[in-house]
Amino acid sequence: MTSVSTPYIxxxxxxxxxxxxxxxxxxxSSLGIVLNSLDERDNAWLYRATPTQLEEQITQLETLREQAGGSLATLPLYGVPFAVKDNIDVAGWPTTAACPAFEYIAQADATVVANLQAKGAIVIGKTNLDQFATGLVGTRSPHGAVKNTFNPNYVSGGSSSGSASVLARGLVAFSLGTDTAGSGRVPAGFNNIVGLKPTKGWLSNRGVVxxxxxxxxVSIFxxxxxxxxxxxxLAGGYDPEDAYSRANPHTAPAAMSSQPRFAVPDSLEFFGDTESEKAFQLALDKLVSSGVSLVNIDFTPFKALAEQLxxxxxxxxxxxxxxxxxxxxPEVMDPVVRGIVASGLNYSATDAWKAEYLRAELSRKINQALEGFDALVVPTSPTLRTLDEMVQEPVLFNSQFGTYTNFTNLADLCALALPSSIRDDGLPSGITLIAPAWHDAALAAFGRQWQRSLSLTLGATDKTLNADSAMTGPMAVSADHVxxxxxxxxxxxMPLNFQLTTRNAVRVEQTRTASDYKLYALANTQPPKPGLVKDEGGSSIIVELWDIPLARFGEFVAEIPAPLGIGTLQLADGRSVKGFICEPWAIDSAxxxxxxxxxxxxxxxxxxTAAKNA
Incomplete structure (x- = not known):
């Protein structure tokens, strides 16, 4: 699986x-170096861009830049190479889902690919997978098993095996996988990388087998x-041509509370893998030391739903x-995949409806169990197996890998797989945070802090986390929040802080206004309220910044009584934010x-003063 080293690894x-x-x-020249460095013998790749296909993308990108007046401001992924799992369409390229007999030439880009290319990204190749994305192992492909990037005797995890492998080795800046039962998380855990499993419907599935x-x-590595x-x-957003695409309701928090509260399964199973068990306990200890509260919850409904998949x-x-x-x-299919697909014939329409009723009941119990928690934390996988072991028990061990992943999409949850540690045997271990739909931003905010606290190298490279990626400054403003x-x-x-917290608003930081504001104590207000007025003779005033979900902002503003209102404030560091302002007429009596x-x-x-006078 080696590739020629480049400056861009x-x-x-x-x-x-x-x-x-x-x-x-x-x-x-840069993209040419990246493309030419990819080893033809590396079975993580099923298809690499031809020089002509690379040139077509570059020409298209140059046109986009010309249309932007030469600026890169609207092209944040300008020239960034990425990989695409081979069940996702790239226009003019073959799509096989790791089944050569299934091959077709895609007539159009999948929506996610088109969205990323519109921001400047370049598809460098398509990657291997468990055939028809059926498996969590990375071994069910006619092109051979994709090996673990830390130890070639072990599995890479699947089904997004190739996308995880090329990313872990630093051959691309990011890659696309898919995740139905854990295919975007298990390979992340096995290869020491980040696997983002978004809320269903956020990233369009149009153009995905x-x-x-x-x-x-569609998942992100x-x-x-x-x-x-x-x-x-950049990849996501409502797609009216995908029947299962959903618009973000803009009600979820931008981050977790300052003292997060995580649920943990009350019964943890590692199938005899003491290294995984020890690594997960170390992760829990680290979470506690960072200020997270852990509470055991009944894992029965999660397990029952996982088994349904x-x-x-x-x-x-x-x-x-x-x-x-x-x-x-059927003979052209991988035998294990064919057996799984064939088992679907054993069920009737009556069975399907019963399964849906059970799913809904268990999903409701799961979401109720997670109320009051910022996330559920689980091992990304309870164990890791060798290639030889998978030959002996291909179905059983695959099922074990999905113990903490299979229920997620059935219960309409989002998830983020995070590196955690390197085990004593040199293999990676990871944790996954799981939360209700649309809490993706909150998971990512915590995940950035978690990754910053680790001393791990990135993937299977010798690189460390960029300071720019470590969230060392204020949290960026989300388009889904105000x-x-x-x-x-x-x-x-203070007395009215509940008007923020009950609307899933999250405190970002304490800072100051610019130096030209005056603060007044308003007369006859209950509870007592100040008025902030712009005045050249003023000073810099302490304020707190809060991110309010976009859909809750209007009802928050509706509760603000005269003479107060919401306008635009200037901060000491030059930023502009929405904030409380006061009508000038109220200052006369303040x-x-x-x-x-x-x-x-x-x-x-x-x-x-009151205490002294008492």
Missing amino acids: GYQLRDWQRHYQSAPLSLR PACRLNDC ALSVADAAYVAT YYGAWVAERTVAVGKIFEDT RVAVVGAHLTG TDVTSFGGWRSYVEHLKS
């Missing part, structure tokens, strides 16, 4: 952005959480997805408290 998004800023004329349409997700989350925002009528959906090739020429500066009764611990520098100091002054 392990490049993250920021590395590529800096590269093109410093060498703007190197687009062709289905495995189980009701549960399929990256070396850093920041890169994975950013790529997902392969041992219930849901498997018949795979039979439908594979369709004609199974009906006409950042609001609060100055008085809505501050943390008390100037600017000298206190903030509302909290003024309130403390009042309390101190």
Whole structure:
């Protein structure tokens, strides 16, 4: 699986952005070096771009840049090479789903591919997989098993085996997989990389060979959480031509609470893998030391739902997805995959409806169990097996890998697989955070902090986390949220703070306004409230920044009484945010408290004065 070393091994998004800023004329030469470095014997690749296909993409990208007036501002992925799992269409390229007899030439790009190319990204190749995305192992391919990047005697995990492998080795900046039962998470855990399994319907499945349409997700592999989350925002969005695409309701929080509360299964199974068990306990200890509260919950409904995906009528959906090739020429399929697909014929329509009713009941129990928690934390996989072991028990061990993944899409949850540690035997171990639908941003915010706290190298490279990717500064503003500066009764611990917290708003930071604001204590307000007014003779006032889900912002504003309102504030560092302002007429009867520098100091002054006079 070796490839020729290049200067670009392990490049993250920021590395590529800096590269093109410093060498703007190197687009062709840089991508040519990347393409030529890919080893033809590396079975993680099923198809590499031809020189003509690479040139076509470069020409298209140059046109996009010309249309942008030469600027790269609208092309954040300019010239960034990425890999695509070979069940996802790239226009003019073959799609095989790792079944040569199934091959067709795609007439159009999958929506996710088109979205990424529109932002400047370049498809460098298509990757191996468990045939028809049926498996969590990476061994069910006529092109051979993709080997683990840390130890070739072990499996890579699947079904997105090739996408995980090339990413872990730093051959591309990110890669696309798919995840129905864990195919975007298990390979991440086995190869020390990040696997983002988004909320169903956020990333369009148009142009993706289905495995189980009701549960399929396009997933993202990256070396850093920041890169994975950013790529997902560029790839995702409502697609009216995908019947299962969904619009973001904009109600979920931008981040977790300052003291996160995680659920943990009350019964953990590692199938005799003491190394995995020890690694997960180390991860739990690290979470606790970082301020996370852990609470055991009943894992019974999660386990029951997980078992439904392969041992219930849901498997018949795979039979439908594979369709004609199974009906006409089943002998061309991988024997294990064929057996799984064939088992779908054992179920009737009655069985399917019963399975759906059971899914809904278990899903409701799962989501109720997660209420009050920021996330569920589980081992990404309870164990890791050798290639030889998989030959002996291909179905049983595959099932074991899905212990903590199979239920996720059936219960409409999102997930983020994170590197955790390197075991004593030199193999990677990972954890996965799971949360309700549309909590992707909150998982990513915590994931960035988690990854920053580790001393791990990235994937199977010798690279470490970019400072730019480590979230060392203020949390970036999300398009799904409104950042609001609060100055008085809505501050943390103040009487009206609940109007923020009950709407899933998250505190970002404490900072200051620009130096031309005055703060007044308004007369006859309950609870006492300040008024902030722009004034050249003013000062810099302490404020808190909160991110409110976009859909909850209007109802928050509706509760603000006169003379207060929401306008645009200037911060000391030059940023502009929404924030509380006051109508000038209310200042005549107000008390100037600017000298206190903030509302909290003024309130403390009042309390101190009252205590002295008592």
